[in-house]
Amino acid sequence: xxxxxxxxxxLGLLPELLQAxxxxxxxxxxxxxxxxxxxxxxxxxxxxxAQTGTGKxxxxxxxxxxxxxxxxxxxxxxxxxxxxxxxxxxxxELAAQVEESVRGYGKHLGLRPAVVFGGVDIVxxxxxxxxxxxxxxxTPGRLLDHVQQKxxxxxxxxxxxxxxxxxxxxxxxxxxxRRILALLxxxxxxxxxxxxxxxxxxxxxxxxxxxxxxxxxARRNAMTxxxxxxxxxxxxxxxxxxxxxxxxxxxxxxxxxFGGTRLGVNRLAYQLxxxxxxxxxxxxxxxxxxxxxxxxxxxSGKTPVLVATDVAARGLDIQELPAVINFxxxxxxxxxxxxxxxxxxxxxxxxxxxxxxxxEHEKLAAIEKFIKQRIPQIIIPGFEPDASGVSALMHTERDxxxxxxxxxxxxxxxxxxSHAGKAPAKPADAIFSAPYVPSSAVPAAAEPxxxxxxxxxxxxxxxxxxxxxxx
Ligand code: AMP
Numbered sequence: 001x002x003x004x005x006x007x008x009x010x011l012g013l014l015p016e017l018l019q020a021x022x023x024x025x026x027x028x029x030x031x032x033x034x035x036x037x038x039x040x041x042x043x044x045x046x047x048x049x050a051q052t053g054t055g056k057x058x059x060x061x062x063x064x065x066x067x068x069x070x071x072x073x074x075x076x077x078x079x080x081x082x083x084x085x086x087x088x089x090x091x092x093e094l095a096a097q098v099e100e101s102v103r104g105y106g107k108h109l110g111l112r113p114a115v116v117f118g119g120v121d122i123v124x125x126x127x128x129x130x131x132x133x134x135x136x137x138x139t140p141g142r143l144l145d146h147v148q149q150k151x152x153x154x155x156x157x158x159x160x161x162x163x164x165x166x167x168x169x170x171x172x173x174x175x176x177x178r179r180i181l182a183l184l185x186x187x188x189x190x191x192x193x194x195x196x197x198x199x200x201x202x203x204x205x206x207x208x209x210x211x212x213x214x215x216x217x218a219r220r221n222a223m224t225x226x227x228x229x230x231x232x233x234x235x236x237x238x239x240x241x242x243x244x245x246x247x248x249x250x251x252x253x254x255x256x257x258f259g260g261t262r263l264g265v266n267r268l269a270y271q272l273x274x275x276x277x278x279x280x281x282x283x284x285x286x287x288x289x290x291x292x293x294x295x296x297x298x299x300s301g302k303t304p305v306l307v308a309t310d311v312a313a314r315g316l317d318i319q320e321l322p323a324v325i326n327f328x329x330x331x332x333x334x335x336x337x338x339x340x341x342x343x344x345x346x347x348x349x350x351x352x353x354x355x356x357x358x359x360e361h362e363k364l365a366a367i368e369k370f371i372k373q374r375i376p377q378i379i380i381p382g383f384e385p386d387a388s389g390v391s392a393l394m395h396t397e398r399d400x401x402x403x404x405x406x407x408x409x410x411x412x413x414x415x416x417x418s419h420a421g422k423a424p425a426k427p428a429d430a431i432f433s434a435p436y437v438p439s440s441a442v443p444a445a446a447e448p449x450x451x452x453x454x455x456x457x458x459x460x461x462x463x464x465x466x467x468x469x470x471x
Contacts, residue, residue: 005029011037014069016108017062024104030055032217037063043189045209049216051195052094052164053320053341057101060087060191064159065106067189068134072110081112081132082156086184088140088177090167092117092288093295098163099137111135116152118142119288126151140168140176147183154183162208165194166201171311174204181208195338227343229352229375231364233385236357240268242383243327243355244275247305252323254298257307258339260328268327269307279305283312310335313342326354329363333370358385 040063099115114133259265269281297303343350
């Protein structure tokens with residue numbers, strides 16, 4: 001028997017928080033919220049296996065606010081507003097988003113939040129800290145700058161949150177985190193959230209958490225039927241034109257495009273602009289102000305295409321996208337999963353589109369193996385890969401005359417079929433081992449061919465069980 005889904009009020013939250021939640025329009029708690037909120041309210045440590053998009057921010061923010069609510073006061077004295085909760089995040093964008101959430105969920109409580117991160121003027125941060133702050137969201141480096149300048153005291157922290165801990169380790173923040181931990185009172189509540197639970201994370205958890213409650217929730221949609229995958233075989237030099245074509249013809253009004261290098265990302269955004277497609281680039285060399293502006297324009301719909309590196313895209317609260325496009329396939333298959341975790345909206349399908357040229361077939365094979373799915377290959381008329389491209393992607397079909405396309409036909413050999421959805425070619429044995437799904441069943445995006453082993457639970461276990469980290 002499955003337990004009924006609790007409502008927010010069943011979770012024992014204060015009326016002020018229930019009001020804020022209702023104002024946000026949330027009707028019921030997400031799984032991580034339903035599990036984490038009661039545990040955190042009890043003051044227990046939590047090890048949370050959850051990624052962005054699961055509602056984890058509210059999952060820790062709501063009970064954190066409730067635990068601090070008795071300290072809310074209107075005194076003008078900074079001494080009456082010491083830092084009682086510290087939330088550490090790996091990226092500036094995530095820090096800004098988390099603080100926004102704290103501010104939103106806590107707006108009827110009277111506690112003071114603030115955020116500090118690098119890349120922006122430190123003076124306004126100092127002023128905010130001097131005035132007194134109960135909930136501080138910070139990236140580790142800038143927080144240590146403040147510690148050094150004695151503009152923040154952490155001796156009264158009651159609750160510590162490490163958000164996206166795996167990324168903090170990936171990004172080399174461990175030494176900084178150790179220094180910060182040494183400044184906190186030993187007796188405190190610790191909450192650690194991580195998308196993956198690797199050995200390294202478990203070691204960190206062992207050192208940091210006291211008899212933690214383990215809460216794991218499945219990725220919201222990364223590997224479920226909410227995301228359809230499609231590969232467009234294409235010549236490398238035609239990728240950019242194909243990207244512009246897809247954006248124009250397939251009504252892609254908000255699409256995150258993953259490029260490879262910072263330089264490549266810049267160039268691609270520039271060239272798209274030149275081709276009349278509104279695009280912006282986001283990567284580590286951009287200033288904080290530029291990155292935030294690009295993100296704001298993307299979210300508001302002003303810029304329909306945001307081209308990003310993997311690192312820059314991390315932690316952005318832009319996961320409910322109709323589509324992501326892999327302009328370059330990622331080097332590590334698990335990065336494909338991270339990337340596509342941003343697509344899919346509640347109840348509707350997201351698209352994970354990959355533009356794949358001949359020399360990327362090994363990466364594609366590794367991705368298909370990792371996600372345990374064959375990805376349908378769809379050739380867009382006018383952007384056909386050259387013969388070597390087709391044969392590299394569909395190498396097993398190379399010498400089979402019965403599978404060769406007719407000249408001028410929109411069909412190609414192997415499992416590829418035209419986007420026009422005419423009579424499908426037979427699937428290539430090696431490329432398509434799963435049943436063929438007619439394009440008429442899914443007009444906008446090809447449905448992934450499923451294999452029997454594609455259980456989300458197993459996928460999660462595979463992901464949580466020691467995935468290689470992406471840098
Ligand atoms: P997070 O995983 O914390 O980054 O949250 C992902 C998105 O889900 C955010 O845009 C939240 O505003 C939204 N969200 C969080 N909790 C809920 C909920 N219970 N119902 C609907 N949306 C939610």
